[in-house]
Structure formats: C-alpha cells, structure tokens
Amino acid sequence: MSKFLNIFAPALGGTATLLGAAYIAADQFVVDVPAPLRGQAIPAAEAQTTPEPVAEEAAQATDAAPAEVAPEAAESQPQAPAEAAPVVLAKFGLGRPATDDEIAAWDVKVMPDGRGLPEGSGSVEDGEALFSENCAVCHGEFAEGSGNWPKLAGGDGTLADEDPLKTVGSYWPYLSTTFDYIHRSMPFGAAQTLSADDTYAITAYILYSNFMVDEDFVLTRENFLEVEMPNAEGFIVDDRAETEYPQWRAEPCMENCKDSVEITMRATVLDVTPEEEGAAEEVAQVTEAAAPAEEAQAEEATVETVAAEEPATQEAAPEDPAAEDTMAAADPELIAAGEKVFKKCKACHQVGAGAENKTGPQLNGIMGRTAGTVEGFKYSKAMSEAGEGGLVWNTETLAGFLAKPKAYLKGTKMSFNGLRKEDDIAAVEAYLGSFAE
Amino acid sequence: MSDDLKISRRAVLAGSAAAAAGTLATQARAEGDPLITEPQDWAMSLGEGVDATPYGMPIEYEGDVIRRNVPWLTADPISSINFTPIHALDGTITPQGCAFERHHSGAIELRKEDYRLMINGLDLQPLVFTYADLERFPRENHVYFCECAANTGMEWAGAQLNGAQFTHGMIHNMEYTGIPLRTLLAEAGYDGATEGRWVYVEGADASSNGRSIPMEKALDDVLVAFKANGEALRKEHGYPVRLVVPGWEGNMWVKWLRRIEVTDAAVESREETSKYTDTLADGTSRKWTWVMDAKSVVTSPSPQAPITHGPGPLVITGMAWSGHGRITRVDVSKDGGKTWETARLGRTQGDTKALTRFYLDTEWDGSEMLLQSRAMDETGYVQPTKAQLREVRGLNSVYHNNCIQTWHVNTDGSAENVEVS
Numbered sequence: 001m002s003k004f005l006n007i008f009a010p011a012l013g014g015t016a017t018l019l020g021a022a023y024i025a026a027d028q029f030v031v032d033v034p035a036p037l038r039g040q041a042i043p044a045a046e047a048q049t050t051p052e053p054v055a056e057e058a059a060q061a062t063d064a065a066p067a068e069v070a071p072e073a074a075e076s077q078p079q080a081p082a083e084a085a086p087v088v089l090a091k092f093g094l095g096r097p098a099t100d101d102e103i104a105a106w107d108v109k110v111m112p113d114g115r116g117l118p119e120g121s122g123s124v125e126d127g128e129a130l131f132s133e134n135c136a137v138c139h140g141e142f143a144e145g146s147g148n149w150p151k152l153a154g155g156d157g158t159l160a161d162e163d164p165l166k167t168v169g170s171y172w173p174y175l176s177t178t179f180d181y182i183h184r185s186m187p188f189g190a191a192q193t194l195s196a197d198d199t200y201a202i203t204a205y206i207l208y209s210n211f212m213v214d215e216d217f218v219l220t221r222e223n224f225l226e227v228e229m230p231n232a233e234g235f236i237v238d239d240r241a242e243t244e245y246p247q248w249r250a251e252p253c254m255e256n257c258k259d260s261v262e263i264t265m266r267a268t269v270l271d272v273t274p275e276e277e278g279a280a281e282e283v284a285q286v287t288e289a290a291a292p293a294e295e296a297q298a299e300e301a302t303v304e305t306v307a308a309e310e311p312a313t314q315e316a317a318p319e320d321p322a323a324e325d326t327m328a329a330a331d332p333e334l335i336a337a338g339e340k341v342f343k344k345c346k347a348c349h350q351v352g353a354g355a356e357n358k359t360g361p362q363l364n365g366i367m368g369r370t371a372g373t374v375e376g377f378k379y380s381k382a383m384s385e386a387g388e389g390g391l392v393w394n395t396e397t398l399a400g401f402l403a404k405p406k407a408y409l410k411g412t413k414m415s416f417n418g419l420r421k422e423d424d425i426a427a428v429e430a431y432l433g434s435f436a437e
Numbered sequence: 438m439s440d441d442l443k444i445s446r447r448a449v450l451a452g453s454a455a456a457a458a459g460t461l462a463t464q465a466r467a468e469g470d471p472l473i474t475e476p477q478d479w480a481m482s483l484g485e486g487v488d489a490t491p492y493g494m495p496i497e498y499e500g501d502v503i504r505r506n507v508p509w510l511t512a513d514p515i516s517s518i519n520f521t522p523i524h525a526l527d528g529t530i531t532p533q534g535c536a537f538e539r540h541h542s543g544a545i546e547l548r549k550e551d552y553r554l555m556i557n558g559l560d561l562q563p564l565v566f567t568y569a570d571l572e573r574f575p576r577e578n579h580v581y582f583c584e585c586a587a588n589t590g591m592e593w594a595g596a597q598l599n600g601a602q603f604t605h606g607m608i609h610n611m612e613y614t615g616i617p618l619r620t621l622l623a624e625a626g627y628d629g630a631t632e633g634r635w636v637y638v639e640g641a642d643a644s645s646n647g648r649s650i651p652m653e654k655a656l657d658d659v660l661v662a663f664k665a666n667g668e669a670l671r672k673e674h675g676y677p678v679r680l681v682v683p684g685w686e687g688n689m690w691v692k693w694l695r696r697i698e699v700t701d702a703a704v705e706s707r708e709e710t711s712k713y714t715d716t717l718a719d720g721t722s723r724k725w726t727w728v729m730d731a732k733s734v735v736t737s738p739s740p741q742a743p744i745t746h747g748p749g750p751l752v753i754t755g756m757a758w759s760g761h762g763r764i765t766r767v768d769v770s771k772d773g774g775k776t777w778e779t780a781r782l783g784r785t786q787g788d789t790k791a792l793t794r795f796y797l798d799t800e801w802d803g804s805e806m807l808l809q810s811r812a813m814d815e816t817g818y819v820q821p822t823k824a825q826l827r828e829v830r831g832l833n834s835v836y837h838n839n840c841i842q843t844w845h846v847n848t849d850g851s852a853e854n855v856e857v858s
Contacts, residue, residue, distance in 0.1 A: 091624060092624060094573055094574065095567075096564065097563060097565070102555065102565065103555070103563055107555075109706070110704075148511060148512030149513075159720035159721075160718065162833070166716070172710055173705070185643065185644050185707070188516070192643075235722050236722070237723070240726065245816075245818060250817075250819060252768065253777070255776050257777070261773035261775060263855045265595040267854035270597050273599040274506070274508065
C-alpha cells in the first residue's frame, strides 16, 4: 500500500493539475500506465481499476473493497435504478486509469472561454496559402463556398432574411468553435493533420474573408478572445416550453375544425423527389427557396449536380438520355460549368449586362482584349506594362494567368491564388468568352 | 356497427364475384384461380437448404424496401443522410439494414479489439475501457426512436418531397442493449452533482462529432449501447458502441463513441452552434433545442404506398412518437383537418420515447381524401400544424419540423404530398 503511494504520488499530482480539479479521493489513485495498448494496466489501490489478466485478484479485491469505500461511494452514487445498481456500490473495478498522454491525445476540445487552446499563432497571410491548399476545393478560394459545400464567409446581416446565409462571420457565436472544428475535424478526408499554427492561420484567414480582421492580422492564443463575433448575442436557449407548449397542450378539435380546406401547394409541381428506378429526371424546378437542407441549404441544387449523382441503380450510362444530352450540348455545359467556377471571381469581378469595375476590372469582351486596357480601372504597373508590351488575352494567355496569377504576372494586384484544375480554367474561359464587349 | 358489417361483407362478396368472372373469361379448363387449380413449381420441386444464406437478407421481392437518399440535399454522400423506407414497414421496430444513416465523415470500420472508451473530466478519475470491459457492466434493454432533427426539414418552406420515406424517413426505432451512462460515470467516481455540470461526448471517426449534454439528462436515461435489435450495431450506426440519448435529436447519439468528459459548461461545438440551431423570423436563433416534440405521419396510404385495391375496407396506418414520453392518442383526418377520428394504437399505450404504431380500420368510398394524423403525448402536447409552427418560428427554420403532414389521396388511389390551408 505504502509502496503504491510512493510510486504513484507524482502521477496523481500531474493529473490533478491537468484537470484543474481538486477532487481526488484518498481511495482513487491515478496510475500512470507505461504505454497504451500493451494490455498491461496496473491495478490501483483498493481495486479501483482492474486489468483483465488479473481478474481473479480483482474479484477478491472487489469483495474486500466495500468495507473501506462504502461510506463515500454510497454518497457519490447517483440515482441509479435498482436493477442497474448492484450492492457493489457502483464500483466494479473495470477499466484502467487513462494516462496523461492519452488524455492529451484525445481531449483537444476548445471551450468558448479559450480553455483548451494550444500555444501558437498564425497570420492571415499564411492562412491564405494554407486555405487555398487545404480548404478551397470545397469552401472556395475566398471561403465563399463551392457548390453544396458550406460557405464560410459572407451573409452579414441576412439572418432575418428569407434565405439567411449562415457563415462563421454571420452566424457562429464563438471563435473557439471554428478553431476546434478545423483542428479536430478538417480538412475533410484528412482530419487532424493541421498543426496548431496552421489552424490559427486558417482561422485568421476565415476571419479576414469575413472582413472581421485586417490583412496583417495575426491570431494567437493570447488575442483569441479579443476577436468579436458579430452574432455572439444572436442566440437564445430553447424557449419552446414558454412559447409553444402552453399553446399546444390543449384539447384538440374533433369536428367542424375548419370551414374549408384548400390545397395550397403540391410536391409534384416542384418535382424534386428522386426517381425510384433509374432514369434521371431533370430537376429543373429546384427553386432557391425550395431546399432548406440540413447540411448545405441546397440552394445550389442545379441540374448538373443532380444529373451527375444519379441513383446507383443506373448503370447503363451510354443509354442514358441525360448523358447523351450532356455530350451533344458540350458548349452550353462548359459555359454553365464556367459560371460556377466564376463564383470564385465574383467577389472582385463583374461580367454581363451592366458590369462595372469593382475590386477588379469588369470582364466583358476580355477575350481578344489587350491586357490592362479597361477604361476607368486602375491597374497595377505590372499589368499596364504587360499590355503595352503586347499581352493580349486569349485562351492561352488567360489560362497561364489564371493558373498562377502572381507567377505569370509578377506584381499583379489580383490576390487570387489561381485555379488548379485545367477543366476549371477551360470552363471559366468559355464562360467569359460568352460575353462580348 | 351491424350496418357497417353488412356493407363491408357485400363489398367483399362483390369483389370476389368480379375476380371470378374475370378468371372464367380466360380460363377454359378449371374454374378458379390457376394459382390454386394448377400445381405450381414451388409446390412440386424443392427450395433452398439451410445455410444457403448464413446471414439472411430480405427476399428479392422486397428489394425495393431500401434506404434512399436525395442527392441534391448534400454535397457528398460521405457527409450526408438517407431515409428509412417507412412507407413499407409496419409494427414499430426498424430493421437495422434499412434504418437511416447519417454520417459526417463516412461510416468507419472499427474493430472491437481496437475500441477504447475514455471517460475523463472534472471530479473524475480518468479511465479507459475496452469493449470487453463494457460487457462486464450490468446492462439494460430499452426501445427508443432516433430521429434526426432535420427530419421533415425540407418541408418547412412547403410540400416538396413526394413520399413518406423522404419527408419523415430520418427516423428509426430499435431495441438497444447498453449500459446506463450514469453507471460509467459512477465507476469513474462522479459524485452525482447536476448543477453546472455537463457531459461532452465525442466520436472516433474523422468528424469526431461532439455534443454537450446537461448532466441531468446524462444521469437520467442515456445509454452507452453496443447492441441493437439483439445483434451488434451496424457499421453505419456506430459499431461497436454508440450513445443513445432517448427522445433527443439524433445528432447527439454519437456513433463510434470514444470519449465522455464531464465539463462545467457546454463546449459549443460546431454541431451545437452552426448546426442544429433554429433561426427565428427576427434573426435570433434558438440553441440547445434537444427534445424532439410529438409527431406522427400516415405511412400508408402515402405517395409511395398508394391504394391499389379500390373502394372498400382500408387500413390507414402510420407511426407516432414523442421525445417527452409516451404517445397516448393519435387522431386521423380524411378531410384535411375538418373532422378527426381517433385511431387504434398498436398497443394500448406506447413505450416511452419509442415509436407507436396506429391504425384506422376504415371503409374507403373511393372519393378523394386529404389524410392527416395528429399525435398526442402524455404531457398533453398536441402535434401542431405547419401554420402554427410558422406563426411562432417564421419560415427560416430547418430543424424540428414536427408539423401535421397531409397526403392528397386521389380517386385512383394514388397519393401526393400537399400542403393545405
């Protein structure tokens, strides 16, 4: 007994510090286990923890235990029903103590008050590159979202609108949630690969994308709580018990409950129900208001998306009329695909009727135009000089620029990191090519 | 009553006579149904031996009774949801093989041998359990429904998906075998305090879905479950161990449960802030809306389960459930809510926080119907209409739509999802 105490007292102290909790009863020794998965846990005093290999000893120890632990254990026993609470006083001596390293490996949550944040820091600048590399494929280069994937930026002031846009900036009440989720669950398909510094940087970039911090901002554990979340006060605790239950806990009407009944809406008009057998019906009618889906609000439920993800029952793709249509109409398809890709550009560029210069120049008639010549736009010196040097935008030059803007034209003001997929470049070129001067 | 009986009998007789006449016209040899008058293959040759299928699947004729998804709902099936074919099921227990799935990072494969459950946090001796350890705690069996908070969410803005499977299929109901969470908390020395104490639970998959549960609930009826309907949990439902949080939204039923922590506050994880919160008309949002209120739906007839037999006896059936306790009554309306009849419950009284089956054994005159069902639970809560919900919550909600559903049944027996005034 005294031997156990001597050996394990330091471990006990360490764990208590880690937990920040004072409650460690005299009969609860925390034992440091050499390494997990060795199947060789060490029994703590009074059989609080029992390794399987010594089950017999455990049984004996358990028999002996009640005399010593009875008073306290009886107090600590929550209201368990009779059938679940044998006389062993809820202590079965099962399991083994978790080591500090094990707890550190799994307990990585971050609380709203910042508890759990690791040491580290990350800048918006670093975050932009990391975001482009790890996140943009789903969330867009500017965190504006891609397809059905969540948008992380924008939506400021839309929560009371008909179609609210809920992003880190417009909706999330705590910054801790962003850090915690990125650090633990992202990137999709490669969770737990981002370092603390990377996570700080990506979080900083998402804040920047939401216009919440400046471009030279560096997020650290120390200044983490200083970031103000716009919707921090936007939540109330479930109030159904006050606002709903009293109304609806009433004797229901059984007869003459209404004067008349009219059908006001039909699902078949919308026609978004998946077909039971094969044939992909075009789901052209998906309106913007139609789909408050759980994960992504489905506002981008376009024809392409649905046609691309047909039911598994459909195997004969070549015979599929929808697929034939796709091939016959390659151009419009490409333009349509380009329109989607262009969403990455929309934050800065306008195209089409009434397009104006914004952060970037308007892009009507860009194909065949000399670089740096849109009237009224203040170009970088590099871009103006390139135009004077004879750079004309065509599918080849534009592809080069869009793939790696800063490398292609050193000194360009365009902050965009570039499109990594050739298909995306071809599509966005087709899209831009469809707008004349 | 006796009048009803006569009508019903006459209808049956008329129906038989018509069937017999049809058969006479095409059959010259024997009078009657050839399935009866002529020996059939299955009555002459032999069927499969035992062991032909060591673990059986439903017969091929039931091949359409499967989970289905709605591809446009989500960006990727790895982080998505599908729907239980409730239109084709009866009774209350959902077979695991067709019970809806919802993953955030896909269904992982985690062997029992590799499974570890950690329990740590305030006032606890941190412990690690193996699967074998869990099997040595006293265990209990309970039947509970598990409903995704987003069930019927796509219907919030209006009638949209044409089938009970799609409108109400994010639900299943199973008998779970597991250990009360309070047993494990006590094992780690928890003192039973509820004030200012929470339990944070998280999964072992890449999403490591984590949710905060107030201690009062954790000590009440939450189970750490490893069997469902008598057999191991399926991979897609969290094999080998998941959390069961009776009556509360499915997202809290953490699958592949790896860690239980006692905290002094809610963690405010992604799944309890950015998701599973309910934005009201004025832009403020409710959080911690855990309980699933009383709800019901007619599963047959419904768009995927039309009436195929013409006028006469008709069984209208459906299911009802409440996160507040037992279902005590279900009413059915055939006229869009003008008049209601009380249905017969599959059991005199439903199990607490479990699906209850209801039946209205009726006579269909072949005219159009606007079918609705309305559940009541033991707290007196009456399932509201969509209009009532919208009046309080506005139009921007997604989760917790427990409104009364309407099916428009046509004279040909087909049915459509509609919204009525």
